[in-house]
Amino acid sequence: xxxxxxxxxxxxxxxxxxxxxxxxxxxxxxxxxxxxxxxxxxxxxxxxxxxxxxxxxxxxxxxxxxxxxxxxxxxxxxxxxxxxxxxxxxxxxxxxxxxxxxxxxxxxxxxxxxxxxxxxxxxxxxxxxxxxxxxxxxxxxxxxxxxxxxxxxxxxxxxxxxxxxxxxxxxxxxxxxxxxxxxxxxxxxxxxxxxxxxxxxxxxxxxxxxxxxxxxxxxxxxxxxxxxxxxxxxxxxxxxxxxxxxxxxxxxxxxxxxxxxxxxxxxxxxxxxx
Numbered sequence: 275x276x277x278x279x280x281x282x283x284x285x286x287x288x289x290x291x292x293x294x295x296x297x298x299x300x301x302x303x304x305x306x307x308x309x310x311x312x313x314x315x316x317x318x319x320x321x322x323x324x325x326x327x328x329x330x331x332x333x334x335x336x337x338x339x340x341x342x343x344x345x346x347x348x349x350x351x352x353x354x355x356x357x358x359x360x361x362x363x364x365x366x367x368x369x370x371x372x373x374x375x376x377x378x379x380x381x382x383x384x385x386x387x388x389x390x391x392x393x394x395x396x397x398x399x400x401x402x403x404x405x406x407x408x409x410x411x412x413x414x415x416x417x418x419x420x421x422x423x424x425x426x427x428x429x430x431x432x433x434x435x436x437x438x439x440x441x442x443x444x445x446x447x448x449x450x451x452x453x454x455x456x457x458x459x460x461x462x463x464x465x466x467x468x469x470x471x472x473x474x475x476x477x478x479x480x481x482x483x484x485x486x487x488x489x490x491x492x493x494x495x496x497x498x499x500x501x502x503x504x505x506x507x508x509x510x511x512x513x514x515x516x517x518x519x520x521x522x523x524x525x526x527x528x529x530x531x532x533x534x535x536x537x538x539x540x541x542x543x544x545x546x547x548x
Contacts, residue, residue: 275499278522279513279540283533286505286526290333298337299500302488302512304347320358324367331368341412343495344405355393377404381487385471417493419461488512492519510536
């Protein structure tokens with residue numbers, strides 16, 4: 275099986291139209307946030323961000339497989355001492371497009387610098403919004419299980435009667451528990467908070483995220499041979515990790531220098547998997 279990495283130069287709004295319908299298993303990306311990366315990408319005002327992004331998300335909806343997942347790393351900015359609402363507005367408009375807003379993950383930046391402003395403290399987190407085309411989608415939860423941890427030593431010693439039965443939520447959220455089932459297990463399912471340090475070396479790009487971030491979601495939502503798309507490729511972190519994990523990938527980038535850099539680094543390493 276040949277693992278292919280395809281790097282495309284151009285505006286993703288246009289390049290995405292070249293991709294076939296229902297051809298991508300996972301979209302993982304971090305577009306320029308509103309008014310961010312002005313020197314590189316020009317920046318988009320918060321009040322114009324939703325209109326700018328919706329034509330792109332429309333194409334992403336088309337190319338994603340029905341069983342696929344779209345993970346969007348995005349964060350609103352503070353304007354005049356108040357949080358902007360463009361992320362919430364974008365979620366609502368994407369739902370009108372046909373997206374299901376399935377889940378929200380939080381990336382806790384473990385090594386974030388301390389700091390304060392007159393009315394707030396420095397952010398140490400970012401959102402990762404999960405969207406899907408349908409309620410049933412590919413998900414490999416066992417691939418991201420974590421060690422049980424020390425909490426189990428105390429928690430599992432004194433089980434109540436409620437802990438010994440499965441208590442399903444009446445609101446249909448799917449929550450259920452039978453704590454006694456975990457007595458003999460050494461691994462548990464993680465929460466939706468990811469504790470990862472930021473990328474300290476920016477790889478010649480203004481906003482590089484750590485390899486562990488796309489890796490976690492690639493494990494969760496794809497298997498070997500699947501296709502991962504990053505329509506805002508930047509320094510190619512998503513594509514590099516996808517290749518290392520034996521996934522095909524497509525990267526789209528509007529800046530020629532980043533395309534050249536990623537091509538020189540990734541494409542000579544095309545993999546052939548038996």
